[in-house]
Amino acid sequence: ETGVTQTPRHLVMGMTNKKSLKCEQHLGHNAMYWYKQSAKKPLELMFVYSLEERVENNSVPSRFSPECPNSSHLFLHLHTLQPEDSALYLCASSQDGTRDNEQFFGPGTRLTVL
Amino acid sequence: AQKVTQAQTEISVVEKEDVTLDCVYETRDTTYYLFWYKQPPSGELVFLIRRNSFDEQNEISGRYSWNFQKSTSSFNFTITASQVVDSAVYFCALSEAPEVRATNKLIFGTGTLLAVQP
Numbered sequence: 001e002t003g004v005t006q007t008p009r010h011l012v013m014g015m016t017n018k019k020s021l022k023c024e025q026h027l028g029h030n031a032m033y034w035y036k037q038s039a040k041k042p043l044e045l046m047f048v049y050s051l052e053e054r055v056e057n058n059s060v061p062s063r064f065s066p067e068c069p070n071s072s073h074l075f076l077h078l079h080t081l082q083p084e085d086s087a088l089y090l091c092a093s094s095q096d097g098t099r100d101n102e103q104f105f106g107p108g109t110r111l112t113v114l
Numbered sequence: 115a116q117k118v119t120q121a122q123t124e125i126s127v128v129e130k131e132d133v134t135l136d137c138v139y140e141t142r143d144t145t146y147y148l149f150w151y152k153q154p155p156s157g158e159l160v161f162l163i164r165r166n167s168f169d170e171q172n173e174i175s176g177r178y179s180w181n182f183q184k185s186t187s188s189f190n191f192t193i194t195a196s197q198v199v200d201s202a203v204y205f206c207a208l209s210e211a212p213e214v215r216a217t218n219k220l221i222f223g224t225g226t227l228l229a230v231q232p
Binding site: 040041042043045048056088090092101102103104105106107108110 | 159
């Protein structure tokens, strides 16, 4: 495995379902991120974890719940979503606190909420 | 406030043409980083380049080149002799310089969709 992986790649769920998105990074980084990418909008930063501690929560609705059990894994738990939550959800990782601060992204999970 | 503007929403060129993607940024920080990412149809954002605010040298990597102009707050990206495989959405992004334990928040532009026709 290389880089940043995300599962599932595609997800269709109803508004009453509960599902989780998974992200795993194999780069030895210490920071992980969730972004939402909607059509014709800039990427929106949702959550940031650094050293497994949440350091950023950009006013994201509580129906999105992140979890970072260790520096290599990041989850996004979803429940009672709305159709407007349909988007591409991207995970990224970086080495926080260093000059080599570029973020490396996974392929994303394409989420459709019916 | 930090902001990145990519005024070109879509560009279409024919293979072998040169194309320049524009990026204009706003920041009050004196130390910052600029990035370009490529997002092919597969969805994954691919890191292309990072440039810090103290280094205004232009950079060339194969068919790719970047022109950083602090005087105009621009960081433009040129693809020479474009190929069909260059078709993707390209994002410019801005980040404050990291401090110890700070996180590297990226401010993205809205992206430019480049279509290279055979």
